[in-house]
Amino acid sequence: MTFQELNIIPPILEGLKKANYSKPTPIQEQSIPAVLAGRDLLGCAQTGTGKTAAFSVPIIQLLSEANQVKQGSPANKKAKSARAIRSLILSPTRELAIQISDNIKVYSSYTDIRSTAIVGGVSQRVQERALQQGADIVIATPGRLMDLVNQKQIDLSMVEILVLDEADRMLDMGFIHDVKRIIAKMPNKKQTLFFSATMPPEIVKMVQTLLVNPVKVEITPVSSTVDRIQQSVYLLEKGKKQSMLNLILQDQTIASALVFTRTKRGADRVTRDLAKVNVTAQAIHGNKSQNERQRALNNFKSGVTRVLVATDIAARGIDVEELTHVINFNLPNIPETYVHRIGRTGRAGKSGMAISFCEQDELPFLKDIEKVIKKSIPEVKDHPYPLTSMPVFAQQLSSTKQASRTSGGRSGSHRSAADRPGKSKTNPARKPKSEWFTKRDKGTSGGGKSGERHSNGSRSARSEQSHAKGGPSSGAARKAEHSKTNSRSSVQGSQRRAKTHSNQAN
Structure with missing residues (x-):
């Protein structure tokens, strides 16, 4: 037509x-x-x-x-x-x-x-x-x-x-x-x-x-992406996005790239860091004046600026036919925004590339995006900053959960101490009612019931200490101690009587 x-x-x-x-x-x-x-x-x-x-x-x-x-x-x-x-x-x-x-x-x-x-x-x-x-x-x-x-x-x-x-x-x-x-x-x-x-x-x-x-x-349904756009994702360790961006832009075949950040401050930071490695870049966001934004956009369209760093809102209206690459420095938390972003390339029947950086805390965003576009985004693994902590942790967590499910019942009690997972610290067990006031009255002295509680508490403490050291039971310990006390008392008594008889003889 x-x-x-x-x-x-x-x-x-x-x-x-x-x-x-x-x-x-x-x-x-x-x-x-x-x-x-x-x-x-x-x-x-x-x-x-x-x-x-x-x-x-x-x-x-x-x-x-x-x-x-x-x-x-x-x-x-x-x-x-x-x-x-x-x-x-x-x-x-x-x-x-x-x-x-x-x-x-x-x-x-x-x-x-x-x-x-x-x-x-x-x-x-x-x-x-x-x-x-x-x-x-x-x-x-x-x-x-x-x-x-x-x-x-x-x-x-x-x-x-x-x-x-x-x-x-x-x-x-x-x-x-x-x-x-x-x-x-x-x-x-x-x-x-x-x-x-x-x-x-x-x-x-x-x-x-x-x-x-x-x-x-x-x-074109909102939840679909243009087939001619080649998509890829880099799973990166935290703090390595800028290094990865610098490395990718060493490829001089990337004639122009639109880089998306989540915040205005982030856009300015990426622009400054690109300038340090001699990549011509300008930022466009809401804090820029209209003249600054228009100048940056014109420079990008004319090829004076190789990289335009933008927030989602500021990028509305950017229409560059020769745009070859869109780079998601930060993944959007709204899946449809991803579709809008990568739609900036691959226009007028031309091919384009959409590259995304994803750190550990952005993995849920990646999952939501893949669910909306109904396809898995290929991961690029051959790079110097791979995300290793998350997959290892997830694998260990998965194996631990699987082991706990399969062991079940009493089998857990037969495992060796080395194989058992470490126990978390818990609150001490509640004392029986008979010992509720032991600790409170431990430092008190005097007769009557209070002194009796103090004495009982002391004996209980000695008994627990003896038990903790692997000694005899509390009853046996008390008998042994009682017999020692009696023997010492009888010896001392004999010595005093002998001394009294000697004095009387003199």
């Missing part, structure tokens, strides 16, 4: 030719006719499937045709100098919004449609001037758009077509409440195009609320 067969008007066909689009992708084939027919649309598609053109091309055509119908009307001529916003496209990140805006400018370059991007991180005055000049299509991030709405700098009351792009990401980033407030500023009757790679419950609820009898387009 061609774009001509989709009934695209000649000015837009010229723009598509300028963008080097030869034929529509599957999502474009299914979406463009539905949008041109005025239907609501629910699109489930990953990045790199061509969904930007799938919604922007028919929007440009609908608005352009509406302009032609109204052309010549005095009221329209008056409104031409101050155009109302007739289409709003909401995007989760600045980069994605700018990317969409750039594409729309190319597609609409041979039409009279005006568009502008409203994003944070840049001067608001420039955006206010663009709005005052008039824009048919506004591509915006929720935060900056909400600021302008609150300042009454933007009017959404004439919006005819609303696009929510990557709605699941807006939910993840906490924009969903701003999105709902923005929608409340628009007319109830409008055409809504809703795109989301995943469908969590909150998104499903929004779809049911916003869309009326939508056409559903699903391209």
Whole structure:
């Protein structure tokens, strides 16, 4: 199928030719006719499937045709100098919004449609001037758009077509409440195009609320990965990821690599460490200004920078056709994020490689990812930093559990002391009630019952000491000691009597 067969008007066909689009992708084939027919649309598609053109091309055509119908009307001529916003496209990140805006400018370059991007991180005055000049299509991030709405700098009351792009990401980033407030500023009757790679419950609820009898387009199930992407994982000892990354990037055939980290600080650290080994790298994340992020992205696309280190949120909108490698420095804790990440390579029918680093504490993430993509990621074992502690520990634990299950019953008592597992420290056994007060009264003296308890306690202690040394039983010990005491007493008595008789004789 061609774009001509989709009934695209000649000015837009010229723009598509300028963008080097030869034929529509599957999502474009299914979406463009539905949008041109005025239907609501629910699109489930990953990045790199061509969904930007799938919604922007028919929007440009609908608005352009509406302009032609109204052309010549005095009221329209008056409104031409101050155009109302007739289409709003909401995007989760600045980069994605700018990317969409750039594409729309190319597609609409041979039409009279005006568009502008409203994003944070840049001067608001420039955006206010663009709005005052008039824009048919506004591509915006929720935060900056909400600021302008609150300042009454933007009017959404004439919006005819609303696009929510990557709605699941807006939910993840906490924009969903701003999105709902923005929608409340628009007319109830409008055409809504809703795109989301995943469908969590909150998104499903929004779809049911916003869309009326939508056409559903699903391209490449969210839980699958592109077959042409070669995936591999390195199981690494803790703290060896940077060394492994440095080693991999010694391969000069890796022309460009997008490295994903979990945190902004981690992205900066990886960038600094790569610079130490003479690898050109730049970081892109939320703490960077919009100009810094755009400069880093442009350098990466032009080849000035070999490695771009990014967080997941900042990477939205990065579309580099020649990207050969995606490297997961940190595995994501959401399996679908892995699918989004590796989808950055292998675009436009080209092959790509996705490399993941996994430490011991990330093994559960790897397991979840493999469960979602329904295949095992091949492990690369021939490297200098293998993860050895976890497999050995797991093997020992497994064998111990197996031995305890098979030995069972009394067989455990017949094993030698060396074979038995070490006993853990436990609390001492409770004393019988007769000895409850022994320790408390041990240091007391005096007669009566207290002295008797003291005496009993002392004898008990001597008895226990004797038993611990392997001596005779407590009863035998007491008899032997008693006989010794009697014999000593009789000898001493005999000596005293003999001395008395001697004194009497003298």
